[in-house]
Amino acid sequence: MAKITFITQENETITVEGNSGSLMELAVNNNVRGIDGDCGGVCSCATCHVHLSPEHMETVGSPSEIENDMLELDDNVSEYSRLSCQIQLSEALDGLVLKVAN
Amino acid sequence: MENTTDKIAVVIGASHAGVNLAFNLRKEGWLGTILLFDADPALPYHRPPLSKTYLTSKNSEAQQPLKPMESYKKENIELYLGIWVKKIDRKAKQLSYGEGRAQNYDVLILATGARPFIPDIPRLETTKNVFPLRSLEDVQHIKKALDGSKQKKIVVIGGGYIGLETAASLKKMGAKVTVLEREERVLARVTSPELSAFFTDLHKKHGVKLRTNISVKSIRTVGETQQVLCSDENAYQADVIILGCGIQINIELAQAAGLTLKNGIKVDGICKTNDDSIFAIGDCTFHHNLHYNRYVRLESVQNAVDQAKIAAAAICGKEVVCNSIPWFWSDQYDTKLQMVGLNEGYDEALLRTELENENSFSIWYFNGKTLLAVDAVNNAKAYVIGTKCIKNRLSLDKAKLKNPQIQLKPATIILE
Numbered sequence: 044m045a046k047i048t049f050i051t052q053e054n055e056t057i058t059v060e061g062n063s064g065s066l067m068e069l070a071v072n073n074n075v076r077g078i079d080g081d082c083g084g085v086c087s088c089a090t091c092h093v094h095l096s097p098e099h100m101e102t103v104g105s106p107s108e109i110e111n112d113m114l115e116l117d118d119n120v121s122e123y124s125r126l127s128c129q130i131q132l133s134e135a136l137d138g139l140v141l142k143v144a145n
Numbered sequence: 146m147e148n149t150t151d152k153i154a155v156v157i158g159a160s161h162a163g164v165n166l167a168f169n170l171r172k173e174g175w176l177g178t179i180l181l182f183d184a185d186p187a188l189p190y191h192r193p194p195l196s197k198t199y200l201t202s203k204n205s206e207a208q209q210p211l212k213p214m215e216s217y218k219k220e221n222i223e224l225y226l227g228i229w230v231k232k233i234d235r236k237a238k239q240l241s242y243g244e245g246r247a248q249n250y251d252v253l254i255l256a257t258g259a260r261p262f263i264p265d266i267p268r269l270e271t272t273k274n275v276f277p278l279r280s281l282e283d284v285q286h287i288k289k290a291l292d293g294s295k296q297k298k299i300v301v302i303g304g305g306y307i308g309l310e311t312a313a314s315l316k317k318m319g320a321k322v323t324v325l326e327r328e329e330r331v332l333a334r335v336t337s338p339e340l341s342a343f344f345t346d347l348h349k350k351h352g353v354k355l356r357t358n359i360s361v362k363s364i365r366t367v368g369e370t371q372q373v374l375c376s377d378e379n380a381y382q383a384d385v386i387i388l389g390c391g392i393q394i395n396i397e398l399a400q401a402a403g404l405t406l407k408n409g410i411k412v413d414g415i416c417k418t419n420d421d422s423i424f425a426i427g428d429c430t431f432h433h434n435l436h437y438n439r440y441v442r443l444e445s446v447q448n449a450v451d452q453a454k455i456a457a458a459a460i461c462g463k464e465v466v467c468n469s470i471p472w473f474w475s476d477q478y479d480t481k482l483q484m485v486g487l488n489e490g491y492d493e494a495l496l497r498t499e500l501e502n503e504n505s506f507s508i509w510y511f512n513g514k515t516l517l518a519v520d521a522v523n524n525a526k527a528y529v530i531g532t533k534c535i536k537n538r539l540s541l542d543k544a545k546l547k548n549p550q551i552q553l554k555p556a557t558i559i560l561e
């Protein structure tokens with residue numbers, strides 16, 4: 044079980060727990076505003092964009108090439124950007140805080 | 146219309162368009178009731194995985210709902226699933242469903258999408274193990290039939306995206322797959338000859354038999370298997386037959402209600418029909434695309450989602466303009482296709498293959514200097530740059546674009 048916190052653009056803080064699946068699914072299942080997941084999690088839509096805090100970058104890892112390219116679709120991209128559908132939930136992510144990019 | 150708590154918004158069709166519309170209505174501040182009707186009894190789900198990951202997954206519970214049940218409750222969106230809407234009475238602003246039930250509306254949204262087109266083939270209706278592929282139930286039937294078949298011989302009728310994705314998925318599952326296509330190439334209706342050629346090769350490499358220029362004449366059942374009799378005088382053996390012959394849009398409700406139709410339900414820039422209280426969104430609409438300045442009918446998640454946003458905002462009284470660039474994706478084997486724009490009317494298809502990886506390429510469609518569309522295969526970079534160039538109507542240096550020695554970057558290929 045990992046506890047994940049999403050902070051939306053409206054500054055709503057939503058902390059939820061999950062075991063498996065992607066962070067996008069976790070967000071959609073918990074009504075996190077700004078994470079739409081339109082393509083269902085296949086790295087095709089970039090509507091699941093989040094910003095990590097710098098200290099979490101190492102635990103989560105960096106994006107794959109295609110994810111990196113897709114992130115460029117969004118003007119809001121930074122070095123801490125990830126597409127949340129490409130991050131699988133695991134114990135290791137416990138305590139993660141993510142800012143929804145849109 | 147005033148946004149008050151006593152108003153009722155009714156949505157017919159709870160799929161990509163209808164569900165997104167309902168949630169967007171709440172986001173835009175709709176105070177009244179929201180009712181979502183769908184004939185499909187399943188909690189609304191993502192359709193694209195049906196021919197891709199859901200088909201190959203062993204777990205038949207693994208379908209992806211668009212939203213979990215709790216979200217509908219939380220946003221106070223009432224689901225009427227497994228219910229067919231029969232008629233719209235525009236004068237009374239009322240629709241009828243079920244056994245003599247009626248429901249009033251203040252605003253009605255048609256998100257009725259499409260159903261599979263069933264070709265006119267003798268004995269098709271009565272043949273066992275013939276399935277279209279559009280709904281969750283269709284895929285569950287296919288999985289079951291496949292489990293029950295010994296030889297796992299599959300014939301897919303139709304080489305469009307759904308037919309080809311299904312072929313790829315079934316191949317992955319160990320089936321022997323033949324695709325029969327009536328046109329001279331697969332994907333003929335939806336893409337250029339260049340891209341069709343690539344997908345033809347891809348499927349052949351994976352051992353799928355592709356037969357083009359072929360039409361199915363009839364089907365004969367011999368014992369447990371079917372024989373698909375074709376115009377080339379061959380009989381293709383099949384335990385399971387998949388129909389991938391395109392779609393037929395669900396416009397009968399709109400038609401009976403006297404709404405304006407033209408290759409779909411005709412809507413204006415905010416997705417309103419010729420009746421001020423009725424909107425239409427998604428696959429069933431014939432709408433104006435601002436960027437390309439023409440009317441189109443699109444079959445894609447992007448269009449369903451974007452129109453849902455526009456219509457919801459408009460219903461809540463916001464000023465909106467829809468200026469979206471169509472995009473689409475398809476996943477087959479390990480190949481990812483991403484398309485952006487509409488290539489209709491192109492006079493040049495420029496191919497760029499990346500040096501490091503011959504499986505990564507892109508086709509750039511131009512009309513003169515204007516970039517119309519990009520098809521990117523295993524090349525998200527081309528897709529993203531293409532999107533930006535189309536959106537902002539940027540001019541490109543074609544010579545540089547074509548040259549794989551020159552890196553694909555906005556700075557190198559965009560003309561000042």
Ligand SMILES: Cc1cc2nc3c(=O)[nH]c(=O)nc-3n(C[C@H](O)[C@H](O)[C@H](O)COP(=O)(O)OP(=O)(O)OC[C@H]3O[C@@H](n4cnc5c(N)ncnc54)[C@H](O)[C@@H]3O)c2cc1C
Nearest residue numbers: 158160161162184192193230257258259427428444445446
């Ligand atoms: C197998 C498959 C793979 C696909 N892959 C992709 C892809 O990779 N990328 C992509 O962009 N798009 C893909 N698509 C297309 C995409 O799924 C559609 O464009 C999208 O579903 C359109 O959404 P919609 O809500 O407009 O219509 P639909 O999804 O067709 O939904 C319409 C709904 O309305 C209901 N309905 C209709 N009439 C009535 C009535 N009278 N009463 C009650 N209910 C009614 C139907 O039951 C249906 O659920 C795929 C489609 C399929 C089938």
Ligand code: FES
Nearest residue numbers: 082084086089128
């Ligand atoms: S859900 Fe589409 S890219 Fe993540």
